[in-house]
Amino acid sequence: MRHILSVLVNDQPRVLARVANLLGRRNFNIESISVGESEEPGLSRMVIVTHGDERTMEQVSKQLHKLVDVIKVQDLSSHPVVARELMLVKVGANPSTRTEIAGIVEPFRASVVDVGSNTLMVQATGDREKLDALLDLLRPYGIKEIARTGVTALPRGPIKVPS
Template identity: 85%
Template sequence: MRHVISVLVNDQPRVLARVANLLGRRNFNIESISVGESEEEGLSRMVIVTQGDERTMEQIQKQLHKLVDVIKVQDLSEYASVERELLLVKVGAAPATRMEIKGIVEPFRAAVVDVGPNSMMVQATGERAKLDALLELLRPYGIKEMARTGVTALPRSVNKAAATTS
């Protein structure tokens, strides 16, 4: 089962390396990991996507809590959450096919962010499945380069009024 884990950590050198090393030593595969500032100064949020059963996830969380710089660990798979990923893709685009590519990109709410003599760069954000679908439609034009950020996520806000009335 796929799990998205949010880890609040001290914003210190080598914390990312220690977290990745801990998971790697225990043979946990990291599908994606993204790190950035959090809402609190001096803390960063890591979002890690991995696979495992409940026992494995419990073990991962316990191991993460043992690290000095880890403040909070939350398995977002247990909650309603919002997940997003950023994709930059450079696709082959002769002048004759540019309008065609723009027509593919538009329904995905993606944007053309660069145009070269024989290529276009597209930026898209959204859930992994959406980005995968866009890539499949762009493949026939030739994917020249691609970069993905990996998943970033937060739990959804709970509407207290709705929670008390249901």
């Protein structure tokens, strides 16, 4: 089962490396990880997507709590969440196909953010399925490069934290 973990950590050097190392040593695959500032000064929020059953995820949470710089761990998978990913994709586009490509990206609420002589760069946000669907439609034009941020997520409304 896919899990989204929200981990509040001290904003210190090497914290990301320690978290990734801990998960790697225990043979957990990190599907994506994103880190950025949080609402609390001096703290960062890591959003980690991984796979495992409930027992495995409980062990992951316990192991993360053992790290000095980890303040709070939440498994968002059992709560309603808003989860998004950002993607930039550079696609082959000559002057005659640019309008066609613009017509493809518009229903996805994506936008063209750069135009080269033979390429367009498209920016899109959304869930993984939406971004994958957009990529499938752009593939016939020739994908030159892709950069994706990985998932970032927050729970909807108040979340109950077990005591």
